[in-house]
Amino acid sequence: MKKILLLLADGFEAAEASVFTDVFGWNRWEGDGTTEVVTVGLREQIKCTWNFTIIPEKVVSDIDLEEFDALAIPGGFEEAGFYNDAFDERFLGVIRYFHARQKPIASICVASLALGKSGILQDRKATTYNDPTSHRLDQLSSFGVNVQNAPIVHDGHIITSSNPATGFDVAFLLLEQLTSLTNVNHVKELMGFAN
Incomplete structure (x- = not known):
C-alpha cells in the first residue's frame, strides 16, 4: 500500500484537499487498490478557509515520515491564516524530508509558496496562483524559483499548479506517479472524466 501524506495548514481550501482524498479514495476502492491518504496537520483541529473545522487523522509530531510514499499539499488563503502553518518550520521540515528522499510532492495553487x-x-x-491582480508569482520568484506562468508545472518529483481549477489534474498526475497511466485512465473513466 502506498501512503500519501495530505499535509493540511490552517486556512487550507477544502476543495483543494478533497481532490486528493477523492482521487486516491476512488483508486483504493475502484482502481488498483494500492493507495491510502492520511490527513496530517500541525494541531488536532484545523479550520478551513471557509470557516469549518476538520480533525486530521494525525498530528505531524506523532507520525513517522518514513511510512509515507508521497506528499500532497492544498493551498489556502492568507486571510484565513494559511501561511502561519504553511511557513512554520515543522511544516517546512516535512517538505524537506520528502524532497531529500526524492519522493513525489504535489501542491495546488499557493501551496507551492511553502515549497519555495x-x-x-x-x-x-x-x-x-497566477491571477493578474495577485503578487504570488513574484513572491514565488523571491525564493529563487524559475517561475513558469503555466497551469501545471512538473519538475522532477515536484508538481506545482496555478489555481484551484487544476486540483483534479494535479491529483491524477500524482496518482500516475504512484501507479500507472493505465490505472489513472481507469479511475478517470469511473469518476466520469473524459480520457
Whole structure:
C-alpha cells in the first residue's frame, strides 16, 4: 500500500484537499487498490478557509515520515491564516524530508509558496496562483524559483499548479506517479472524466 501524506495548514481550501482524498479514495476502492491518504496537520483541529473545522487523522509530531510514499499539499488563503502553518518550520521540515528522499510532492495553487519557503524549489521550475491582480508569482520568484506562468508545472518529483481549477489534474498526475497511466485512465473513466 502506498501512503500519501495530505499535509493540511490552517486556512487550507477544502476543495483543494478533497481532490486528493477523492482521487486516491476512488483508486483504493475502484482502481488498483494500492493507495491510502492520511490527513496530517500541525494541531488536532484545523479550520478551513471557509470557516469549518476538520480533525486530521494525525498530528505531524506523532507520525513517522518514513511510512509515507508521497506528499500532497492544498493551498489556502492568507486571510484565513494559511501561511502561519504553511511557513512554520515543522511544516517546512516535512517538505524537506520528502524532497531529500526524492519522493513525489504535489501542491495546488499557493501551496507551492511553502515549497519555495522550504528551499526545495531553488533554481527549479514551478508555478503558483497566477491571477493578474495577485503578487504570488513574484513572491514565488523571491525564493529563487524559475517561475513558469503555466497551469501545471512538473519538475522532477515536484508538481506545482496555478489555481484551484487544476486540483483534479494535479491529483491524477500524482496518482500516475504512484501507479500507472493505465490505472489513472481507469479511475478517470469511473469518476466520469473524459480520457
